[in-house]
Every structure is written in structure tokens, then in C-alpha cells.
Amino acid sequence: MIPIIITIMVLELEPPHGTAVASLAEVLPGWLRYALSFVYVGIYWVNHHALLDRVAKVDSAVLWANLHLLFWMSLIPWVTAWAGENPMAPVPVALYGVVLLLCSVSFMLLSWRLDVEAETGRVHSWGSRKNRMSIALYALAIVLSLWYAPLGAVIHVLLAILWLAPETR
Numbered sequence: 001m002i003p004i005i006i007t008i009m010v011l012e013l014e015p016p017h018g019t020a021v022a023s024l025a026e027v028l029p030g031w032l033r034y035a036l037s038f039v040y041v042g043i044y045w046v047n048h049h050a051l052l053d054r055v056a057k058v059d060s061a062v063l064w065a066n067l068h069l070l071f072w073m074s075l076i077p078w079v080t081a082w083a084g085e086n087p088m089a090p091v092p093v094a095l096y097g098v099v100l101l102l103c104s105v106s107f108m109l110l111s112w113r114l115d116v117e118a119e120t121g122r123v124h125s126w127g128s129r130k131n132r133m134s135i136a137l138y139a140l141a142i143v144l145s146l147w148y149a150p151l152g153a154v155i156h157v158l159l160a161i162l163w164l165a166p167e168t169r
Helices: 002-011 021-053 060-074 076-085 090-114 129-147 149-164
Strands: none
Touching (some): 002 021, 021 076, 021 090, 021 149, 060 076, 090 129, 090 149
């Protein structure tokens, strides 16, 4: 399912309507938003794989928690296209942040339901500083996007960078 989300996103990209370099500037916001969403989906894919790689038992609650995550992730192509077409508009950028926030919460619910233990302690726990900070920053990005959309977009980029860096504990 996750690779399909990436495929849908790339199909939503608009090519330039002209052949001059200046034509690229018209589609650049959509391409940049696609790149950011690609990174987010990639982060979820890697973390989802790592999470499920350690699972000994899957029950119906885990399956529903996984579907909950996939539901929110399936909206990423739609909000990516909308925010890419309207990069300075408050509502599309804020809704992009809402979807990212709900993906994060649903991933934490899935990991909590699995109760995965690693050698160094909890993996993807609700209580980790990185998760708490992410939830707060996603919420801040939503509010700031409604006031000044580029600020919300900057927070989205910073959060992607935060999650690209592996846990050090």
C-alpha cells in the first residue's frame, strides 16, 4: 500500500506547460511539496517495516490500527497536490499539516498496540521526547499555517529532517 501512495503522488505532478527554464518555476511548488511528501512516506515506510519486523503476534486490533495509519497516509497524495498547487494558501497547507499530524498519531497508536520492545528500551513510544515534540510541532504548524502558510511549511520540512535522523539511544 505504501508504494502505491508514492505512485499516486507522482501521477499528480504537473509537467511544465512550456519548454523554457522559466516554465519550471510555475510547477516548482508542486514538485517541492511532492519531494517533501515522498520523504514523509519514505520515513513511514522504513519505520513501518522496522516496527513490523519485530512483531511476534498480530491480532485484529493491530490490523485495525494499521488500517487507521494507512487511511491517513492514503490522504497524503491529495493534500500534497492541493498544497502544491496553493503553496501560500493557509487552508491547504494547514490541512497538509493535519494529515501529517494524524499519520503521526496513528503510527504511534499502531506501535503502542504492538508494544514492541527493543534491546535499548521502547521503540516508537508515546513518551519519547521526539514523538512528543513532533505532535506539538505538527499542531503548531497547523495553527501557524492558518496565519502565515510558509511558516507551517517550514515546520513540515524541519519535522521531516528530524525524522530522517535516526534515534541515538
